[in-house]
Amino acid sequence: METKIFSQDQIDDAVKLLAEGKLVAFPTETVYGLGAIATNEKAVKNVYVAKGRPSDNPLIVTVSDAQMMSKYAKEVPERAQKLIKKFWPGPLTLLLYVKPNSLPKAVTGGLDTVAFRCPNDALTHELISKLGYPIVGPSANTSTKPSPTTAQHVYHDLKGKIAGIIDGGPTEVGLESTIIDLSVPTPVVLRPGAITPEELSNALGEKVLINSGKVSDKDVPKAPGMKYRHYAPSAPVVVVDDPQDFANIELTSATGVMALATVLKKIKLPEVNKFNLGQNLTDADHNLFGGLRYFDDKPEIKQIFVQGFNGSEDTLAYMNRLNKAAAGHHYMAK
Incomplete structure (x- = not known):
């Protein structure tokens, strides 16, 4: 067709x-x-x-x-x-x-x-x-x-x-x-x-x-996005809740980083694949799916670390999509 x-x-x-x-x-x-x-x-x-x-x-x-x-x-x-x-x-x-x-x-x-x-x-x-x-x-x-x-x-x-x-x-x-x-x-x-x-x-x-509940396998969800996996690129996604933790993650040419410009500026490793989410949360909302698609088209990327946001209702939509993309996986500092 x-x-x-x-x-x-x-x-x-x-x-x-x-x-x-x-x-x-x-x-x-x-x-x-x-x-x-x-x-x-x-x-x-x-x-x-x-x-x-x-x-x-x-x-x-x-x-x-x-x-x-x-x-x-x-x-x-x-x-x-x-x-x-x-x-x-x-x-x-x-x-x-x-x-x-x-x-x-x-x-x-x-x-x-x-x-x-x-x-x-x-x-x-x-x-x-x-x-x-x-x-x-x-x-x-x-x-x-x-x-x-x-x-x-x-x-x-x-x-x-x-x-x-x-x-x-x-x-x-x-x-x-x-x-x-x-x-x-x-x-x-x-x-x-x-x-x-x-x-x-x-x-x-x-x-x-x-709504904070999950829909069981046997139930029909009332609305889209409530039951099935969504928004996920091929490489696994990890949410980084504290931007300072990017300094503790072993970043290589096989990892992708999605974060605000101020955070990316602190990552000096030239081999790291970066995607700029913008200057603020509104920019990040706008650019989140574009960034996930950007890395989905790069088969060399084996893992994607994405900046998370917490603290207010304004972050609910962004974190809802990001947590689904990451299947709930968050970076845990050692």
């Missing part, structure tokens, strides 16, 4: 492919998504095939606005309306009860809930509006690999497996959206993102919990 790269003025060509039941990757402010008409069960099942994604991992439904969402949500409670008014379009996904028989089981995983998102991206809004249907929007990468933040990342993973990619340039945020479960008595953040639990709590005027 030929995978076409569409420029910003070729949206109509991408719409045509989606309408035919084909798969097209699209940009958002977080990461690139892999689109198929959400009501087309065959097309949705092909998303799982293209990504190599487990079939019990439900998909996010991407809409152009709240009105489109209301066609598929059983109800849009007051809580959801408050968050929509404050954060949509934007990097926030709402888990709501789904209207019976409105979406195929391939989207919901057989659950009575489904996640909805309205991205802050003009190209994607135009795409969905012209199509007239919501589209599923999991990250447009091979399952378990770091999420794509450029069209080139998508092409690297899915060339020949999907019909097209809309090139909207590098994404702005770099980490997937915050997912909040509004189907329970007390709202729960199922996946942290750019919008923090504190911001959500302030908007709702009530306490918001943070």
